Amino acid sequence: MPTVTNARRQGPSGAWLVGLALVLSALFLLAPLVLIFVQAFAAGLDAYVHHVTEPATRHAIGLTVLTALVVVPINVVFGVAAAWLVTRYRFFGRRLLVTLIEIPFSVSPIVAGVIYLFLYGAQGLLGPFLQAHDIQVMFTLWAIFLVSLFVTAPFVARELIPLMQAQGSEDEEAAITLGASGLQTFLLVTLPNVRWALLYGAILCNARVMGEFGAVSVVSGNIRGQTNTLPLQVELLFNDLNTVGAFAAASTLAVLALVTLAAKLVLEARTRS
16 A cells, blocks of 8 residues: 555646746746856857957866865865864854854855955055055955855854754764774874765855855956956956857856756765665
8 A cells, every 4th residue: 555655646736836837947947057158159269269269268267177276275274174163062152153154145256255355455444554565465365265254154164053963973983982092092092983975065165165156256356367256257258249259158157056056966875775
């Protein structure tokens, strides 16, 4: 006799819902993605290669990858440290720390960029001090790093904290009882237990870094060939009415997103197995 769950799965309403989900996914996700590549190759393969390898676009791709290479490892370290602190220790202000970790999710990226501008800009809180010491932060590569770190800070911690809370600390306590040092306990016990969640959080962080637009657009200055990341380069090319170039750059960003999504799916499968 089929269970209630199986009956629901086999019923016509379930089939309609699955079909509706597939149609909406194709309409809102697959169709725009296909359109990007169709428009990118509209002028032919040679034109596509020309636009992708154009100096400003090539620089934007390199800057986007460089930002990810800098930001993701830092946020991985921060996420692991924050998760370890929150789940393994009880201290005054623990709930406040968890709330602070969540702040970048509740603040608009553009607002975050404006905050950094008011803090490090020429007329900002630290502006006179930085100018007096001939230090420029805004409209440079450092500003892109700073805002990217802010908007992606919660991703790794949010993946690790629930898992480490569910796992408990019994394994670490057993290792310490057997004579392992704190570092040995972390490397040989804690890290293997959370490795898939850690990689999953790092992938999500990487995807957000590469696709970030709002905060970076405020603090980078949009200097073509200098402080333009790939999303900003797409906007500049589109504003220049260079449609093929804009879609070619967007297709590169889409490929990076698809690679990230594929890695995410693989990790999800490994986590379930």
